[in-house]
Amino acid sequence: MAEAERIIGTPESPDAGRDGQERADAQDAGMREETGRPRGRRRVLVLFAVAAFAYALDLISKMIVVAKLEHHEPIEVIGDWLRFEAIRNAGAAFGFGEAFTVIFTVIAAAVIVVIIRLARKLYSLPWAIALGLLLGGALGNLTDRIFRSPGVFEGAVVDFIAPKHFAVFNLADSAIVCGGILIVLLSFRGLDPDGTVHKD
Secondary structure, eight states: OHHHHHHHOOOOOHHHHHHHHHHHHHHHHHHHHHHHHHHHHHHHHHHHHHHHHHHHHHHHHHHHHHHHTTTSOOEEEETTTEEEEEEEEOSSGGGOOGGGHHHHHHHHHHHHHHHHHHGGGOOOHHHHHHHHHHHHHHHHHHHHHHHSTTOTTTOOEEEEEEETTSOOBOHHHHHHHHHHHHHHHHHHHTBOTTSOBOOO
């Protein structure tokens, strides 16, 4: 009899089956949590790495422009289609709104705070790159607002890229625009910062 039971097997009770399924679900959830957290940290590292690169590139380019180009004749890069010409811009990106320097400074600071808070829920690599570009660009121009003349929070931004028939801008402006365009594209594709994809 015992030998027959060993061969045939003893059926599991419903409670045993439920317990086994719950343990399996708990293990799956633990694995998702363990793999999700490092992935999130890596995305945050990408965000800050992109931001640091954009910020450093903008800062170094402005230092060179102030030292070598300001108060000198513009440098023609591609004939008269593209020149490097140092100007001081008290307005927003591309020279708009010069009467609202303090307001633009506050907006830039608010954008930086929002991006840093959003980084805690970031699990998407494209969003990390986009937000990194925004953060680096905002930090670049905010540095000018704080530390350049005529005063704190009223400083004029250094611009030097001058395409023909277009406003003069800098690398921080370029990073902000590229980040904004990427965010629009990601939104159209339905990709959220947390990595989920939704379709309307």
